[in-house]
Amino acid sequence: MWTYIFKRVLLLIPTLLGILALTFAIIQFVPGGPVEQMVQQLNHGSQGMAEVSSGGGMHGGRQGLSAEEIDKLKVLYGFDKPPLTRFIDMVGHYVRFDLGDSFFQPKSVTALVIEKLPVSMSLGLWTFFLTYLICIPLGIAKAVRDGSRFDGISSLLILIGYAIPGFVLGVLLLILFGGGSFWALFPLGGMVSDDWDTYSTAQKISDYLWHMVLPITASVVGNFAVMTLLTKNVFLEEIRRQYVYTARAKGLSERRIMWKHVFRNAMIPLITGFPAAFLSAFFTGSLLIETLFSLDGLGLLSYEAVMKRDYPVVMGTLYVFTLMGLLAKLLSDLSYVLVDPRIHFDGER
Incomplete structure (x- = not known):
């Protein structure tokens, strides 16, 4: 290994x-x-x-x-300096994790990323956990009830959510629930209220959750279709395998077959994508969602850096995101071997 x-x-x-x-x-x-x-x-x-x-x-x-x-x-x-010299100097600094300083802001690139990271983490982590917690049980239920009315209606709803872009859904949510033309149930934007520092701990948590309902909903709905249908198809494939028929012939209950045999095998392709999805959640930055809900995160930082030609920010954030993505891919490959003993590193099995 x-x-x-x-x-x-x-x-x-x-x-x-x-x-x-x-x-x-x-x-x-x-x-x-x-x-x-x-x-x-x-x-x-x-x-x-x-x-x-x-x-x-x-x-x-x-x-x-x-x-x-x-x-x-x-x-x-x-x-x-010549371009080649500048590139070599940049790589030398990146090896020491020195991302340089912004051209147009009196801060280092590292400080800017750390400053914007909580906003993107809030969107990314909530999207990650809600996607897995909702889509996997929903996909299992759809696989067990394949072809039923529940399967058809749920497929229609999640496909409609997938077809609606996140920023369009965000505008619709603001109009309906953000004080637009109907109900003022949630704030228009921001991560917390202006007087958030004066609140108690319980009030701070509730205020944060109150502000994040609409942007998280706009971000997460579009992810449901892929994970739900993937879960359903993987479980359907396992349910139709020969060992399931053999277990039924031996008199095992459907509940025991599903959770002890099918669940273990079907979760392999889902679990292996867990490390990459979890790491990417820390650096998820949606420009349109952040702009729409007045959230100053990594998505807006990257966009402004490109528009202003703030090259240290562009290259520094690209370096961090690419490095995290490559490490996440490595962790995903390692998780295949850890989860499925039939796979071996040297390819002999």
Whole structure:
């Protein structure tokens, strides 16, 4: 097992470097970088000062930046070095988990990620737990009652939820329950109330849950269809296997067959996806959901970094998310072997 893990970790390195190199190369061709944006802002500022000075009867002076000042901006943002040198320096810092500092915010990339992480974790973890806690029992019930009215109605409902985009459902929830045109049962946005610090512990918990009902509902409904139908199909496949007929012929009860035999085998493909889904829940950031419900999380941070060309934030968050994704994939592969003894690392079984 340790040999397999060592080989997989070695494969993570070129994969991670390849993703970073490809993104870094694309960034070099994107117009409107931080130097250009700063030059434009300073030029507009100098033009505005010149207009004010001219209106007051004073000499407007020179407008725009000189070549020396532009070179200083390039040094400030690190664009005075060749792209290859900058990429090597960036990777060297990432090895030490130094993600650098934001170009447009007086904070490090690590501090920004930690600051925005609780919002995305709230959405991600609630979505993860509710999806597993609801979809697995529902999928088992649908498999046992395959072809019944319950199966048909539940399939129709979850497919409707899957077809409705999360942000559209969020708008509908705000109109219905957020003080739009009907009932003002939940707040319009935010993670907690403004005077949250003055509440007791019980009040803080209830206030947090009250604020998160609508965004979590908008985020989680679309995930029900995939997990529920996957659970149903996996259980149906196991129920139709020969060992189930043999157990019935031996006189075992349906309850014993389902929970002692079918459940153990059918849960293998579901459990193996658990590590990846759990890790990704910590870094789940939905731009549309966060914007709609005024939640300042990782999704909004990534979007603003791309729009502002805040390259340290773009590359730093990409590095963290990619590393977590690759580790989650490794954990998923390891869980196959731990859950199913028929699978072996060296492929001999």
